[in-house]
Amino acid sequence: MIIAVTNLKGGVGKSTIARNLAAYFIKQRVKTCIIDTDLEQRTTCDWQERRDNSEVHIPVFPMTTVNALPKDVETHSADGYQIIIVDGVPQMDQVATRTMLISDILLIPITPSIDDLKSFERFLTRFEEVNIHRRHPDIFGAQQIRRTQ
Ligand SMILES: Nc1ncnc2c1ncn2[C@@H]1O[C@H](COP(=O)(O)OP(=O)(O)OP(=O)(O)O)[C@@H](O)[C@H]1O
Ligand SMILES: [Mg+2]
Numbered sequence: 001m002i003i004a005v006t007n008l009k010g011g012v013g014k015s016t017i018a019r020n021l022a023a024y025f026i027k028q029r030v031k032t033c034i035i036d037t038d039l040e041q042r043t044t045c046d047w048q049e050r051r052d053n054s055e056v057h058i059p060v061f062p063m064t065t066v067n068a069l070p071k072d073v074e075t076h077s078a079d080g081y082q083i084i085i086v087d088g089v090p091q092m093d094q095v096a097t098r099t100m101l102i103s104d105i106l107l108i109p110i111t112p113s114i115d116d117l118k119s120f121e122r123f124l125t126r127f128e129e130v131n132i133h134r135r136h137p138d139i140f141g142a143q144q145i146r147r148t149q
C-alpha cells in the first residue's frame with residue numbers, strides 16, 4: 001500500500017506525519033519505508049541520518065528522479081515493503097502529480113486558515129484532473145498530464 005502525505009502548502013506537517021506513521025507501522029511489525037520526494041530539502045533523509053541508532057529503524061529512501069518515482073515504488077515493493085509512505089513536496093508540480101497517480105491513500109494535512117482552505121480547494125481540483133488519468137495504465141509513458149491552471 002502506498003500512502004502519500006502531500007499538500008501544495010509548505011510547513012503543514014507532511015514530513016512529521018510521514019515519520020510518525022512510519023514509526024507506528026514499524027512498531028506494528030509492518031515492513032514500512034518512506035520515500036522522500038523533496039530532493040532539494042531532503043529533510044526526511046537528513047532526519048533519518050541523525051536519528052539515534054537505539055531508536056526504531058525507519059528506512060528512508062530519496063526519490064531517484066521525478067520520472068522514476070513509479071519505478072522506485074516498484075523496487076521498494078519488490079524488496080518486501082508492505083507500506084510505502086511518500087513524503088510529499090510543498091508545490092503543485094510533476095512530483096505532486098506523480099505522487100497522486102501512484103498512491104492508494106492521499107493524506108492532505110492543512111492548518112486552520114482560510115489561505116490553507118483555498119489552497120486545499122486548488123489541490124482538490126488538481127486531484128480530480130489527475131484522478132481521471134489514474135485509470136489509464138500507460139500514463140507514465142505518455143506523460144499526458146498538463147497543468148491547466
Ligand atoms: N502537530 C504539530 N504541532 C506543532 N508543530 C508541528 C506539528 N507537526 C509539525 N510541526 C512542526 O511544524 C514544522 C513543519 O513541519 P514539517 O516539516 O513536518 O512540515 P512539512 O509540511 O513537511 O514542511 P515542508 O513543506 O517544508 O516539507 C516543524 O518544525 C514541525 O516540528
Ligand atoms: Mg516536508
